[in-house]
Amino acid sequence: MTWWQNFYHSAINQLELFTITDIIDIAIVSYVVYKALKFIRDTRTVQLIKGVVLVVVATQISYFAKLNTLYFILSHCLQLGIIALLIVFQPELRRALEHVGRTAAANLFSQHSEAGAESQQVIREIAKAAQVMSNTRTGALMIIEKRDNIDSLISSGVDISAQVTSELIENIFVPDTPLHDGAVIIRNYKIARASCVLPLSQNPNIKTSYGTRHRAGIGISEESDAISIIVSEETGRISIAHKGVLTTGYTEYTLRAKINELVSNGDEGDSSKTRFKLSNLSKRRRG
Numbered sequence: 001m002t003w004w005q006n007f008y009h010s011a012i013n014q015l016e017l018f019t020i021t022d023i024i025d026i027a028i029v030s031y032v033v034y035k036a037l038k039f040i041r042d043t044r045t046v047q048l049i050k051g052v053v054l055v056v057v058a059t060q061i062s063y064f065a066k067l068n069t070l071y072f073i074l075s076h077c078l079q080l081g082i083i084a085l086l087i088v089f090q091p092e093l094r095r096a097l098e099h100v101g102r103t104a105a106a107n108l109f110s111q112h113s114e115a116g117a118e119s120q121q122v123i124r125e126i127a128k129a130a131q132v133m134s135n136t137r138t139g140a141l142m143i144i145e146k147r148d149n150i151d152s153l154i155s156s157g158v159d160i161s162a163q164v165t166s167e168l169i170e171n172i173f174v175p176d177t178p179l180h181d182g183a184v185i186i187r188n189y190k191i192a193r194a195s196c197v198l199p200l201s202q203n204p205n206i207k208t209s210y211g212t213r214h215r216a217g218i219g220i221s222e223e224s225d226a227i228s229i230i231v232s233e234e235t236g237r238i239s240i241a242h243k244g245v246l247t248t249g250y251t252e253y254t255l256r257a258k259i260n261e262l263v264s265n266g267d268e269g270d271s272s273k274t275r276f277k278l279s280n281l282s283k284r285r286r287g
Contacts, residue, residue: 139233
């Protein structure tokens with residue numbers, strides 16, 4: 001009997017031992033691994049994960065190579081590294097646990113999950129205001145809160161609780177007015193707060209041409225599922241930050257379409273496909 005026949009019979013024997021429980025078990029583990037890899041890819045942890053893997057590999061090599069001193073140092077570093085990783089990955093772990101907590105039942109209570117008539121009106125007012133401020137090169141930062149409550153991430157701010165209108169948004173961001181320096185928080189179809197200070201992104205890959213306003217918009221999107229709309233006072237360009245990814249070059253119409261997509265579809269959209277589609281749409285409109 002050849003080796004491949006042995007392999008074939010061995011595989012058949014193993015398959016005969018499979019039960020429905022084993023299939024469910026493998027499916028659950030596969031899904032968890034997939035979500036974990038997707039989460040790591042979408043955050044800043046990739047480089048840290050590479051560093052941890054490198055230390056683990058170096059530890060094993062030093063063990064088999066009988067490099068006792070190096071092995072002693074690396075093995076103890078790994079033991080202490082578990083505590084260090086909990087500290088370093090604290091924001092990412094918090095985001096992951098919040099993501100796990102977003103069940104289907106919780107979505108029923110999300111007022112932003114369905115793009116109804118009120119939601120459509122709010123989105124139209126935001127897009128209209130962004131276009132006007134883009135034309136006048138008025139800097140602005142608007143945050144649409146989705147499922148994650150962002151109160152713990154916001155410093156200062158003035159409570160407003162007003163209806164969302166383009167005129168009010170434009171007046172808030174008029175230069176040298178009391179509320180213009182900071183972000184506007186839109187929650188439950190209302191302008192909840194203004195002049196809010198947000199956490200700045202520490203991502204080293206952000207272009208140096210982007211200032212504090214863009215870093216704040218990206219930062220809040222890294223720490224929550226909120227949507228950041230940014231208008232540059234230098235160039236007038238309209239940008240969106242979501243899940244730590246900044247896309248730019250929007251018009252009033254493409255901005256409205258993008259916000260609708262993010263509000264309606266949640267976090268499941270393919271951002272790369274969206275960027276391609278909307279950039280083409282912008283080119284056609286300019287053409």
